[in-house]
Amino acid sequence: MIEPAMIAANSRNFSGGPGALPESVLQQIQQAIAVVPETGLSILGISHRSAWFADVVREAEDNIRTLLGLGSDYHVLFLQGGATQQFAMVPLTLLHNRSAAAEYIHGGYWSGKAIAEASRSGNIKVVWSGANDRFTRLPAAEELQLSPDAPYFHYVSNETVEGLQFRQPMGLDSVPRVCDMSSDFLSRPCEAERFSLIYAHAQKNLGPAGVTVVVVRDSLLQNSPTDLPGFLDYHSHIKAHSNYNTPPVFAIYVVLLVTRWLLHDIGGVAAMAHINQRKAELLYGLLDQSEGFYRGHARPADRSLMNAVFNLATPELEQRFLSEALTAGFHGLAGHRSIGGIRASLYNAVTLAAVEELAQFMTDFRARHA
Amino acid sequence: MIEPAMIAANSRNFSGGPGALPESVLQQIQQAIAVVPETGLSILGISHRSAWFADVVREAEDNIRTLLGLGSDYHVLFLQGGATQQFAMVPLTLLHNRSAAAEYIHGGYWSGKAIAEASRSGNIKVVWSGANDRFTRLPAAEELQLSPDAPYFHYVSNETVEGLQFRQPMGLDSVPRVCDMSSDFLSRPCEAERFSLIYAHAQKNLGPAGVTVVVVRDSLLQNSPTDLPGFLDYHSHIKAHSNYNTPPVFAIYVVLLVTRWLLHDIGGVAAMAHINQRKAELLYGLLDQSEGFYRGHARPADRSLMNAVFNLATPELEQRFLSEALTAGFHGLAGHRSIGGIRASLYNAVTLAAVEELAQFMTDFRARHA
Numbered sequence: 001m002i003e004p005a006m007i008a009a010n011s012r013n014f015s016g017g018p019g020a021l022p023e024s025v026l027q028q029i030q031q032a033i034a035v036v037p038e039t040g041l042s043i044l045g046i047s048h049r050s051a052w053f054a055d056v057v058r059e060a061e062d063n064i065r066t067l068l069g070l071g072s073d074y075h076v077l078f079l080q081g082g083a084t085q086q087f088a089m090v091p092l093t094l095l096h097n098r099s100a101a102a103e104y105i106h107g108g109y110w111s112g113k114a115i116a117e118a119s120r121s122g123n124i125k126v127v128w129s130g131a132n133d134r135f136t137r138l139p140a141a142e143e144l145q146l147s148p149d150a151p152y153f154h155y156v157s158n159e160t161v162e163g164l165q166f167r168q169p170m171g172l173d174s175v176p177r178v179c180d181m182s183s184d185f186l187s188r189p190c191e192a193e194r195f196s197l198i199y200a201h202a203q204k205n206l207g208p209a210g211v212t213v214v215v216v217r218d219s220l221l222q223n224s225p226t227d228l229p230g231f232l233d234y235h236s237h238i239k240a241h242s243n244y245n246t247p248p249v250f251a252i253y254v255v256l257l258v259t260r261w262l263l264h265d266i267g268g269v270a271a272m273a274h275i276n277q278r279k280a281e282l283l284y285g286l287l288d289q290s291e292g293f294y295r296g297h298a299r300p301a302d303r304s305l306m307n308a309v310f311n312l313a314t315p316e317l318e319q320r321f322l323s324e325a326l327t328a329g330f331h332g333l334a335g336h337r338s339i340g341g342i343r344a345s346l347y348n349a350v351t352l353a354a355v356e357e358l359a360q361f362m363t364d365f366r367a368r369h370a
Numbered sequence: 371m372i373e374p375a376m377i378a379a380n381s382r383n384f385s386g387g388p389g390a391l392p393e394s395v396l397q398q399i400q401q402a403i404a405v406v407p408e409t410g411l412s413i414l415g416i417s418h419r420s421a422w423f424a425d426v427v428r429e430a431e432d433n434i435r436t437l438l439g440l441g442s443d444y445h446v447l448f449l450q451g452g453a454t455q456q457f458a459m460v461p462l463t464l465l466h467n468r469s470a471a472a473e474y475i476h477g478g479y480w481s482g483k484a485i486a487e488a489s490r491s492g493n494i495k496v497v498w499s500g501a502n503d504r505f506t507r508l509p510a511a512e513e514l515q516l517s518p519d520a521p522y523f524h525y526v527s528n529e530t531v532e533g534l535q536f537r538q539p540m541g542l543d544s545v546p547r548v549c550d551m552s553s554d555f556l557s558r559p560c561e562a563e564r565f566s567l568i569y570a571h572a573q574k575n576l577g578p579a580g581v582t583v584v585v586v587r588d589s590l591l592q593n594s595p596t597d598l599p600g601f602l603d604y605h606s607h608i609k610a611h612s613n614y615n616t617p618p619v620f621a622i623y624v625v626l627l628v629t630r631w632l633l634h635d636i637g638g639v640a641a642m643a644h645i646n647q648r649k650a651e652l653l654y655g656l657l658d659q660s661e662g663f664y665r666g667h668a669r670p671a672d673r674s675l676m677n678a679v680f681n682l683a684t685p686e687l688e689q690r691f692l693s694e695a696l697t698a699g700f701h702g703l704a705g706h707r708s709i710g711g712i713r714a715s716l717y718n719a720v721t722l723a724a725v726e727e728l729a730q731f732m733t734d735f736r737a738r739h740a
Contacts, residue, residue: 006405013415018619020415033400035376041701044578045383045390080450081601084615088599117600203616208414210580210618229458231451245454246573248580249388331411
């Protein structure tokens, strides 16, 4: 039988993603796998053309509008293909018939992926790279030399692998801002209306892998090409209310539940940011007071509230840390395979209590191994 | 609380898709939402880079190989984007640098969608269309004039909307066969090795919406282009074992559970076909003996074992049928919005018992309204 304690154990999931979901959301999903009361059917067997599902999409969209304070000139879409598909859709859409280069910040692993993919589809220019600093810092606004003629300016707001996060919107207000917010979407207020396009896959703060939220200002798409395959054309999805072809019904339903939780249980993104701030301060405070036992990767000014990335003195000690942490019930703490080390991801659904438990474990571990 | 009877009610889901899932699979999913015992985490919070998930992909792939009897020259992939994405990926991949037209059968609504999408990406030719017969029949092999020089030949094995199904592989053995089997994949033996590429989204016979299975012969991809966006390049997905970017972990896990059920509980696709045959015979027998009360859409020789499409004398009577059916606990019987009427979809997870109950309801309804 399924014990509530089993669900509660998920709050100790510090994975970089797919990550933790709120306990109350997991309980609702369990119920919905058997039956969604309004429909008499499992969530997995409900038609994507049903009135019930149209309401799910509408409410999820409205909740995101409310959480971000978006005006009616924005569309909110639920697509497939992850951020990776957006890496291509953005230049395919916005660099059509444009000769000027789109400008990209190379702030870490994921912006590198976005740049590689965009290069295949159009003319882009990297205006800043953290490669020479092993992606331990992000640029200040005044370090960037940006062109007012760029078709758009792209960056990743939170670099999940290296644990770096911008504190405020970058770029010029006169050039369309396009931002991959996959790992910090809805984790804090973001001045959404200063962006022309925001995309975020669900599996950090929003829901399960398999759906990606796109927020796009209508005017950005005025000159987009008309000969793209239908599923790569934002217009197809806008016209069809995210039902151009069968959407990932289950994943979108979970996003709805998570946005309800954010709105009604947490109280919105400012309240969420306050909790996230406390979680991050607790963990970074512990690193800073560890006398070099735990060594943060990112420059303190650019530390991410979502992903705390750090090292111990040796790879052997890191392995020991991971193995003892797992025994103690803390999951997903291994760093990204590209850089190793330790990463504690502190997404919305990771509770302050879970972070306090992790901090206690880290204090004890240091006492045993320092 | 969740009652087992609630899960059991899902077996009366006759929807065209997303459709029913086996009761035992729904029970396992409920458990996995709380915790997958081997991992200590909810299925929604497990990393796509974990060893556990690599095993899930490997076993799901192996099960499909076993069910179809595929040799090692085939790749089995789990992608996003549905059949719609395949409508574009196939011509983008196979018509690159080719001047000869790919040949398509226009057998119904869904092959029409495939043709429209393929036309944007390359040179294609429609070799047969059922449009003038309102898609009530499919061509016999000898009706087709096929070119031995076509880069590939494409058709849809089961037309979900009109309820038409091919009885055997169409096309020339010398031209690569590409087939959309979305609505009859793994419902019967299909001589898979006579195909070069088969694709099928999950939400009929395989799992929830959000994942698409592609079976592709390695040699078909020898001359494919190298400049496609990565997620549209079959090679990217082959190299990464369906983990090129974060895959829909949950949907793939459900596909694994369904393939286990097919292999171990049902006993394979031949055994499944036998059950599906009995379900369809029961329902079509009832139509044929109804003295015109229930009027089948498809010519009997081309009737689908998966989707029984029929009309009643008037739209009003059809509405009454749908409303009384729903009251009696039968879901998803409305015909596709493009043609209306009634559609009873008899996918793998719809039990013979559920079809017997529906047949009884239909007999009673006729007695009340004839």
